[in-house]
Amino acid sequence: MKIILCITGSIAATEDLKLVHELQRHGFDVECFMTEAATEIITPLSMEFATKKRVVTKITGYVEHVTNAQADLILVAPATANTISKFAHKVADTTVTTLLLTASGYDTPILFVPSMHISMYDAISENxxxxxxxxxxVYFMEPNEAERKAKFPSKHDIVLEVERLTSAKKLSGKNVMIATGATFEKMDAMRGLTNRSSGRMGVEIAKEFYRQGANVTVICGLMHTHVPKVFERVDVESTQEMIDAVTQRIKDMDIYVSVAAISDFTFEDVSLGKISSDEDITVKLTxxxxxLEQVKKINPDVFAVGFKAEAGLNEDDLIQKAKNRMQKYDLDMIVANDILVEDGGPGSNNNEVYVIDKEDYEKVSLDSKSNVSKKIVEKVCSLF
Structure with missing residues (x-):
């Protein structure tokens, strides 16, 4: 897909070399337009080196604003208050604003990524x-607000938004909820019981649903991975908090995926202080x-996906256990995995899973969690 990256005169333009490489890594063909102000911050030669394409800094007889106006997406990153305000009032006096005005006449998707002082951002809110x-x-990414500045989002979040706007949008308008991460059950003020989970698999699945146009809510237990700001995020700690967060929202969901490492036990007695380590102790778990028992009871129409993790089972036994759980909780699909698979255990960057529905199953061999998530969401789209 062809992306036209428009660079305007913000200091955040220095991030665009990294952004171009990230877009290319995700399969996008990138060409570049720059305003005169942008060329004072980053050289056209550097962008030409990154894109391997001629950079447009002036409109010539090749009418670049017309020949490039029907790209798959026009990405204005960074977008200054000046460029945004000119576009609002149909002013075309730079290479970028001339392209934007032409592209809007073709209804080409345009994504603005504002970057400026927060006072300027507030001042152009009407525009x-x-x-x-x-x-x-025309779409806008919300900047990261810090130090009284509307700062450039991460390159990963920008690329995610680009992927959403250029996807087939198979789940456009659908509400999807993902429960991910681990829960924590208190033993005393210091210690507790938890599971090994980075939350990465759930976040990658959430990203893939978002790419396909869904409105995504992520219920986050304890986790060690970045959660994009575009999701509605709900943080929880205990199993009961996760149950409450899911059951309070499930009635409004079209799809629910339970990938969280939820504690199966809690302590019968919880100390308000810190239990002494001077002697052996015996604790009782309940x-x-x-x-998953509650999901379909509250919303029988939700497409529910469960996860089943086992250790050291052969393929037939793993699949049978997963099918039993799918039937017990009336799930539409379940994903099973062996946590002892080499390089694919809890907290790793990879996974090997079996995607099981009511008719058949498919093995997804060891791969990155990003690629595995694509397979899972593709299956959901085919069944939903």
Whole structure:
């Protein structure tokens, strides 16, 4: 897919070399337009080296603003207050604003990534509102607010938004909830019981649903991975908190994926202080309720996906156990994995899974969690 990257005169332009490489890594063909102000911050030669394409800094007889106006996406990153305000009022006096005006006439999707002082961002809020009202195919990323600045988002978050806007949007408008990460059950003020989980698999699945146009809610237990700001995020700690967070929202969901490493037990007695380590102690664990038992009772129409982790089972036994759980909780699909698979255990970057529905199953061999998540969401799309 062809992306036109428009660079305007913000210091965040220094991040664009990394952004180009990340876009290319995800399969996008990138060409570049730069304003005169941008060329004072980063050289056109550096962008030409990165894109392997001629950089447009002036409109010539090749009418670059027309020949490039029907790209798959126009990405304005960074977008200054000046460029945003000019576009709001249909001013075309730079290479970038001339391209934007032409592209809007073709209804080409445009994504603005604002970067400026927070006071300037607040000052142009009316112009942003006007653009959104006047142009159905123009979008804005929310900047990261810090140090009184509307800062450039991470390159990963920008690419995720680009992928969403250029995807087939198979789940456009659908509400999806993912429960991920581990829960923690207190033993005393210091110690507790938990599971090994980075939350990475759940976040990668959430990203893939978001790419396909879904509205994504992520219920986050304890985890060690970045959660994009574009998701509605709900942080929880204990199993009961996770159950409450899911059951309170499940009635509004079209799809639910339970990939969290939820504690099966809690302590019968919890100390308010810190238990002394001077002597041996005996603790009693009690079973906790199963979250999946409640999902279909509250929303029988939700497409529910469970995960089943086992250790050291052969393929037939692993699949049978997963099928038993799918039937017990009336799930539409279940993903099973062996946590002892080399390089694919809890907390790793990879996974090997079996994707099982009511008719058949498919083995997804050891691969990155990003690629495995694509297979899982593809299956959900085919069944939903």
């Amino acid at each position: 942003i509102r006007k653009i959104r009202e006047d142009n159905k195919n 079973r906790l309720p199963k979250l």
